[in-house]
Amino acid sequence: MFQKLRSFVLKSASPAQSGAHASQPHVLPLKTYFAVFGALLVLTVITVVVSVVGLPQPTAIIVAMVVAAVKASLVVLWFMHLKYDDRFYSLIFIISLFFLALFFIFTTMDVLSRGQVNEEESFFSQDGIQLRKDFMKK
Amino acid sequence: MESNHNNVPQSAHAASAGGAEPNYINAHKGIWSWMTTVDHKRLGLMYLAGILTFFGLGGIFALLVRTQLLGPIFGGASGKQEWLFSGDTYNKLFTLHGAVMVFLVIIPSIPASLGNFFLPLMLGAKDVAFPKLNLMSFYVYVLGGIFLLFSIFTGAVDTGWTFYTPYSSTTSTSVVSAVMGVFILGFSSILTGVNFIVTIHKMRAPGLTWVRLPLFVWAQYATSLIQVLATPVLAITLMLLAIERTMGIGIFDAKLGGDPVLFQHFFWFYSHPAVYIMILPAFGVISEIITINSRKQIFGYKAIAMSSVAIAVIGFLVWGHHMFTSGQSELASAVFSFLTFAVAIPTAIKTFSWVATMYGGSLRMNSAMWYAQAFLFLFTIGGLTGLFLGTLSVDIHLHDTYFVVAHFHYVMMGGTMTAFVGALHHWWPKMTGRMLNEFWGKVSCFFVFVGFNVTFFSQFLLGTKGMPRRYANYLPEFQTWHQISTIGSYLLGLGFFITLIYMIQSLINGEKAPKNPWGGLSLEWETDSPPIEHNFHGQPVVNHGPYEFPEIDHSKSNRGGH
Amino acid sequence: MSQQSSHSTATGHDHPKYLAHHFESMEQQNSSGKLGMWLFLGQEVLFFSGLFLMYVLARMFYPDTFLAAHELLDWKLGALNTIFLLTSSLTMALAVRGAQVNSQPQMYWNIVATIVLGGAFMVVKYIEYSHKFHDGLLPGHFFDAAKAMHNGVPANIPGAPAVFFAIYFIMTGTHGLHVLIGMGLMLWLLVRIKRGDFNSENHVYLENVGLYWHIVDLIWIFLFPLLYLVR
Numbered sequence: 001m002f003q004k005l006r007s008f009v010l011k012s013a014s015p016a017q018s019g020a021h022a023s024q025p026h027v028l029p030l031k032t033y034f035a036v037f038g039a040l041l042v043l044t045v046i047t048v049v050v051s052v053v054g055l056p057q058p059t060a061i062i063v064a065m066v067v068a069a070v071k072a073s074l075v076v077l078w079f080m081h082l083k084y085d086d087r088f089y090s091l092i093f094i095i096s097l098f099f100l101a102l103f104f105i106f107t108t109m110d111v112l113s114r115g116q117v118n119e120e121e122s123f124f125s126q127d128g129i130q131l132r133k134d135f136m137k138k
Numbered sequence: 139m140e141s142n143h144n145n146v147p148q149s150a151h152a153a154s155a156g157g158a159e160p161n162y163i164n165a166h167k168g169i170w171s172w173m174t175t176v177d178h179k180r181l182g183l184m185y186l187a188g189i190l191t192f193f194g195l196g197g198i199f200a201l202l203v204r205t206q207l208l209g210p211i212f213g214g215a216s217g218k219q220e221w222l223f224s225g226d227t228y229n230k231l232f233t234l235h236g237a238v239m240v241f242l243v244i245i246p247s248i249p250a251s252l253g254n255f256f257l258p259l260m261l262g263a264k265d266v267a268f269p270k271l272n273l274m275s276f277y278v279y280v281l282g283g284i285f286l287l288f289s290i291f292t293g294a295v296d297t298g299w300t301f302y303t304p305y306s307s308t309t310s311t312s313v314v315s316a317v318m319g320v321f322i323l324g325f326s327s328i329l330t331g332v333n334f335i336v337t338i339h340k341m342r343a344p345g346l347t348w349v350r351l352p353l354f355v356w357a358q359y360a361t362s363l364i365q366v367l368a369t370p371v372l373a374i375t376l377m378l379l380a381i382e383r384t385m386g387i388g389i390f391d392a393k394l395g396g397d398p399v400l401f402q403h404f405f406w407f408y409s410h411p412a413v414y415i416m417i418l419p420a421f422g423v424i425s426e427i428i429t430i431n432s433r434k435q436i437f438g439y440k441a442i443a444m445s446s447v448a449i450a451v452i453g454f455l456v457w458g459h460h461m462f463t464s465g466q467s468e469l470a471s472a473v474f475s476f477l478t479f480a481v482a483i484p485t486a487i488k489t490f491s492w493v494a495t496m497y498g499g500s501l502r503m504n505s506a507m508w509y510a511q512a513f514l515f516l517f518t519i520g521g522l523t524g525l526f527l528g529t530l531s532v533d534i535h536l537h538d539t540y541f542v543v544a545h546f547h548y549v550m551m552g553g554t555m556t557a558f559v560g561a562l563h564h565w566w567p568k569m570t571g572r573m574l575n576e577f578w579g580k581v582s583c584f585f586v587f588v589g590f591n592v593t594f595f596s597q598f599l600l601g602t603k604g605m606p607r608r609y610a611n612y613l614p615e616f617q618t619w620h621q622i623s624t625i626g627s628y629l630l631g632l633g634f635f636i637t638l639i640y641m642i643q644s645l646i647n648g649e650k651a652p653k654n655p656w657g658g659l660s661l662e663w664e665t666d667s668p669p670i671e672h673n674f675h676g677q678p679v680v681n682h683g684p685y686e687f688p689e690i691d692h693s694k695s696n697r698g699g700h
Numbered sequence: 701m702s703q704q705s706s707h708s709t710a711t712g713h714d715h716p717k718y719l720a721h722h723f724e725s726m727e728q729q730n731s732s733g734k735l736g737m738w739l740f741l742g743q744e745v746l747f748f749s750g751l752f753l754m755y756v757l758a759r760m761f762y763p764d765t766f767l768a769a770h771e772l773l774d775w776k777l778g779a780l781n782t783i784f785l786l787t788s789s790l791t792m793a794l795a796v797r798g799a800q801v802n803s804q805p806q807m808y809w810n811i812v813a814t815i816v817l818g819g820a821f822m823v824v825k826y827i828e829y830s831h832k833f834h835d836g837l838l839p840g841h842f843f844d845a846a847k848a849m850h851n852g853v854p855a856n857i858p859g860a861p862a863v864f865f866a867i868y869f870i871m872t873g874t875h876g877l878h879v880l881i882g883m884g885l886m887l888w889l890l891v892r893i894k895r896g897d898f899n900s901e902n903h904v905y906l907e908n909v910g911l912y913w914h915i916v917d918l919i920w921i922f923l924f925p926l927l928y929l930v931r
Contacts, residue, residue, distance in 0.1 A: 095367070096367060099367050099454060102454060102455065103371065106403075106457075106473075107400070110399070110466050111397070111400075112467075114466075115467070116469060117468050121465065
């Protein structure tokens with residue numbers, strides 16, 4: 001199982017001994033680039049329109065982030081060629097996103113769960129909310 | 139695996155005499171050739187010189203700190219609180235000790251010096267993947283060191299190496315200069331990590347599959363993963379701290395609308411994985427030293443290799459165990475405490491495997507092996523006490539006491555630095571072409587081991603009795619153990635000083651080293667001692683693992699102290 | 701997989717002059733370069749992660765502030781900048797394609813276009829920043845509500861506007877710095893393209909600058925809605 005996982009991930013990450021197979025660059029047709037660009041423009045318009053229309057939170061932010069994620073995927077897969085490249089590069093990218101998510105989730109979890117033992121520490125406690133409001137008045 | 143003959147190194151290529159070819163040290167002359175070198179071996183040596191120098195500097199700060207703590211305390215009627223340094227100066231001393239040791243010494247220690255030197259050799263390559271980037275990493279290291287040390291002259295820093303807000307965002311000491319130095323040092327770390335990962339993936343010799351790699355390489359790979367993924371978060375943390383100080387933006391300072399615990403989350407997200415950057419290469423070194431000096435296949439190769447990667451990953455999940463008493467939520471604390479237990483498991487796998495490797499082996503007790511034994515003892519204590527600290531309920535009492543100080547010194551110094559010095563002994567013949575004096579090597583190991591335990595075991599006791607850390611003075615009841623601890627630190631310093639002496643002596647007129655004094659089977663032992671500039675006389679090809687020692691050693695290789 | 705028998709690489713090898721001495725083949729050199737770059741991009745993602753986390757938590761702490769303060773940002777300029785960067789990503793990708801098909805002019809002019817678009821982005825950024833300076837909408841200590849009001853800007857924002865503008869400047873500033881670095885790298889690319897350094901077999905340096913530029917674009921794709929389009 002270890003071997004299969006290794007060979008899947010390291011599909012093209014060949015060290016010196018792979019011999020002289022010169023990798024021809026994988027050239028995408030021009031229209032692919034323009035199609036991706038067109039999609040990006042359309043999605044940008046959608047982002048702005050959705051915002052102007054004014055959905056309620058949290059729907060608005062979720063929609064905005066989903067659209068941004070789609071745009072990002074287009075850039076990453078086609079402009080950055082990840083769709084056609086060595087799978088290992090995708091793994092690196094996904095791993096960094098994974099650790100980013102870890103950082104976000106654990107930290108936010110801490111902030112949101114304060115106050116289980118001492119009511120006043122809670123992010124949502126009346127004291128906490130009042131403190132933030134008071135701070136605001138400065 | 140096919141049967142092996144005695145001590146045939148991994149490469150099937152018979153080494154040619156290589157007589158007249160100069161080695162990497164005398165291949166090019168002059169200081170400019172060193173300053174512009176892209177040879178990984180020269181860079182490794184230059185890093186080594188820097189690291190050892192900073193180790194000496196950090197050690198001096200430590201001795202000053204310990205000397206302060208010899209002293210009597212409350213001056214009674216005179217009100218004089220500290221006998222040697224003022225409280226402010228003391229704060230600066232321990233801060234500098236920590237910052238220098240963590241960022242200038244331990245994090246680069248094994249990777250930048252020995253990793254640089256030996257990775258390409260172990261892989262059968264001519265150099266790392268990006269030699270010019272390697273040179274740049276070195277200069278970035280020097281530049282970061284300059285910034286960090288420059289802060290000493292502009293008022294130093296008194297926040298502790300952890301730079302906690304809101305003190306660090308409001309104190310008048312030179313925090314910005316110091317954090318800029320650390321920011322820059324972080325880049326050196328990142329670039330080295332990138333270089334190593336690519337080198338290991340792309341530059342292995344023919345036949346050198348992943349499961350034939352020396353475990354030092356696996357360890358270095360896991361370390362590099364952490365360096366690349368964790369260090370940028372430190373960079374952004376310090377950048378935000380500097381901006382908070384200068385512009386008062388209100389992210390980390392409650393008075394300005396921020397959350398100080400957030401700083402701690404940001405800081406420890408890097409700094410916990412950082413301690414695995416410190417220890418993983420040491421684990422790799424121990425695997426090498428123990429197998430070669432037990433003449434035996436390592437017990438559990440795949441377990442050790444995979445556990446390095448497991449530690450790297452799990453290490454990212456536990457940072458909140460530094461924050462149990464900080465105001466972090468109880469839920470988060472419980473989660474982090476639970477996950478902290480998980481990271482102990484792969485570590486224990488390694489420790490058991492090393493001991494199992496030695497069992498039934500034919501032990502050669504040279505200095506390197508003695509240092510490896512010291513490592514096993516000291517790191518085990520350090521690791522186990524880490525479990526005490528990871529236990530949430532216990533940590534409430536032990537947090538910020540000397541127990542913590544003792545724990546991390548056991549793992550960082552008893553672990554990493556012991557392994558580092560052992561590795562220097564192990565690879566010295568290869569790097570310099572000279573042998574080290576075995577007798578004095580064992581003497582220094584003895585002083586280091588005894589001195590270390592006297593210094594730091596006392597601190598476990600101090601911690602459980604309640605002595606807080608980072609205090610310039612203390613209650614009378616703590617004095618005896620503090621004084622014992624200080625005596626120990628002088629012994630420890632003596633041990634390292636002896637090491638310095640015989641290392642210099644070896645360079646001047648040490649016995650010439652053969653290519654393979656310890657009978658190793660990994661590729662670095664096939665090169666000359668010291669190696670030629672391009673490492674190998676031809677392309678090495680590998681057809682067996684690095685630890686396939688014969689059961690009984692028939693060779694006439696040098697054996698010290700069997 | 702054929703095992704190479706050991707032989708010296710110095711004899712009889714077809715060694716293009718752009719193959720570094722420590723590599724055995726162009727394939728090894730190219731894939732090493734790209735792998736290194738992707739690792740570097742991984743760390744860039746984590747570098748910006750801290751800034752995005754800071755944004756998330758500050759927005760959670762001060763939702764009213766974010767709602768009110770973002771009105772003071774001009775979303776049209778933000779959208780314009782988005783268009784500039786997306787187009788520059790296109791031209792950059794086309795430049796790389798130009799290298800793949802061995803076309804000097806395609807490489808050269810697409811990089812020029814990318815630089816111009818990056819420059820346009822920075823000009824718009826400069827306009828935005830100078831408005832903020834003029835109106836006292838600055839980070840932290842420097843936030844001056846009175847000056848803003850005096851200029852007719854509705855800066856009676858509840859909460860912690862200093863924090864909002866701090867986040868605005870730090871995030872867009874760090875991003876802008878990366879844009880400038882990218883433009884610098886591209887100027888150097890122009891020099892190398894003119895020198896004839898790149899062809900279909902050897903253009904990993906160009907590709908890597910491209911990857912860097914796309915990441916910079918990626919960051920902006922998220923920055924734009926988060927800063928300018930909060931509703």
